[in-house]
Amino acid sequence: MQDEAWDEEQKHFQAVLKAWSDYLPYSLHVNNGRRQSLYALPQAHQALLQGLQAPVPVPINGVPVQRGFRAKLNEIDDRIRRNADVLEQMAHFCRSFLGILDESQLAEGANSASNKVSERDQDRVRTAIKQMARDWGAQGAAERARVYQPIIEAVVRRRPPSHTEPVRVLVPGAGLGRLAFDFAQQGYCTQGNEFSYFMLIPAHFLLNCTQVVHEHTLFPYVHSGSNWHTSSDMLQPVRVPDVLPSTLDENSDFSMVAGEFLEVYGKEEERGAWDVVATCYFIDTAKNVLRYLEVINAVLPIGGLWVNAGPLLWHFEHEPDTSVELTLEEVLELLPHFGFKLEEQRILEPQTYTGIPNSMLSHQYTPVFWVGRKVRDQGRAPVV
Ligand SMILES: C[S@@+](CC[C@H](N)C(=O)[O-])C[C@H]1O[C@@H](n2cnc3c(N)ncnc32)[C@H](O)[C@@H]1O
Structure with a gap:
């Protein structure tokens, strides 16, 4: 591959790794938006949602199911974190994907890539x-x-x-x-x-x-x-x-x-x-x-x-x-x-x-x- 094309390839790879690591803050932020919407409701409506009896499953055996809307939002956070754990393992395993990159180069590249999270x-x-x-x-x-x-x-x-x-x-x-x-x-x-x-x-x-x-x-x-x-x-x-x-x-x-x-x-x-x-x-x-x-x-x-x-x-x-x-x-x-x-x-x-x-x-x-x-x-x- 030509040097320029190779540089482009590395940048592209780093951008994907950045998206991978942005998943956690981005997704938690979105879920937090739901929480804010809940807190913006009238107290009486919040109380009704909090009193909902529909079960919210938990991922750990033996822990009783949760109830209420806030519990659901907490469990969504939990699943986002679990997804992020797997994504992190993947990113770690694939860091050497392009062969010549060492960890420090990648981290530098990923950080210097725009700090903006790309929705896309x-x-x-x-x-x-x-x-x-x-x-x-x-x-x-x-x-x-x-x-x-x-x-x-x-x-x-x-x-x-x-x-x-x-x-x-x-x-x-x-x-x-x-x-x-x-x-x-x-x-x-x-x-x-x-x-x-x-x-x-x-x-x-x-x-x-x-x-x-x-x-x-x-x-x-x-x-x-x-x-x-x-x-x-x-x-x-x-x-x-x-x-x-x-x-x-x-x-x-x-x-x-x-x-x-x-x-x-x-x-x-x-x-x-x-x-x-x-x-x-x-x-x-x-x-x-x-x-x-x-x-x-x-x-x-x-x-x-x-x-x-x-x-x-x-x-x-x-x-x-x-x-x-x-x-x-x-x-x-x-x-x-x-x-x-x-x-x-x-x-x-x-x-x-x-x-x-x-x-x-x-x-x-x-x-x-x-x-x-x-x-x-x-x-x-x-x-x-
Ligand atoms: C709609 S997905 C289908 C994936 C898989 N065949 C399936 O049925 O689940 C199309 C795939 O083609 C890949 N792709 C698109 N254009 C490509 C290209 N020019 N060369 C290699 N892969 C390409 C995309 O990244 C994507 O993973």
Whole structure:
């Protein structure tokens, strides 16, 4: 990497670590806002809320449940602190992520980064916590089954894993790595690719620093007070991981590669290097999806498979960056141009993405699913 790009990468990493460490003060501050709202109420209303008998669960066995609105706010504080403990362990484990940084450099960098807490980054931290439930919690099992399962089944049916001739599966935009891990568990030689440190840090931690199933307890749902039936729903724990990554067969070939998909896999040495590309909730992260299609074509040999599942929630639609938003009809029309022949296409059953169990609000996707086979090479269009 060029010096300038490397400096940028380090700054980016430090900003993410700062967001990680800002989680505790930021989240406590938000909860304190709720407390202030409570104290601003008329005394009579405060007394009513304090007298509520609905149980507020406590996380320690043997301690009786609490009651009253203030107790709920105290328990939210408690869960925020518990989340922060796990985040701190992750940050600690990942400090050497970029290889050359020592602790003092990082601390200096993180402090010299703006003192302002970025709302957007805090949102990303909270999303990462919810994503841990999706990928590595028992709560996420149903969600995973709705979309990872069809992808894996489509591959197993067409290219079953083989000991004699390993089948190489690439999972771009791998998030916390569970789909890639599940492929590896099936016996595929698998690589997940991800460019966000908000995902890479927890993925690295869960994949490489877990000794036992359910080692870490997170409380992903304490950040919003809306749409709950009970305090237990809001304060529910999620234990991760639900499967121990180190139980992967010692001969298995599984890796996660950090970097931007087009940059990493647009290289000459990646040409035809993968038998299968599995994209899940990924292609709509493109500013120009046609570039993704070129690279997916390039990394597969003729006869290689591309299995895709996901919506078309174009991530850059509302950003100042240039973004091209296409309909499904338009994307499907483009596939033959990019060297793919569709073998299967359907709409998957409605599903959530980092959905919240027992919430009164549920955003549902009806993602498209397809299996394309590469039938010819398609070169990269020049920049102009
Ligand atoms: C919506 S998430 C899907 C994650 C995972 N596949 C899943 O289904 O849970 C999209 C992921 O792609 C990653 N991503 C987006 N653009 C990327 C790019 N150009 N290169 C690598 N990863 C990218 C994001 O950081 C994010 O983790």
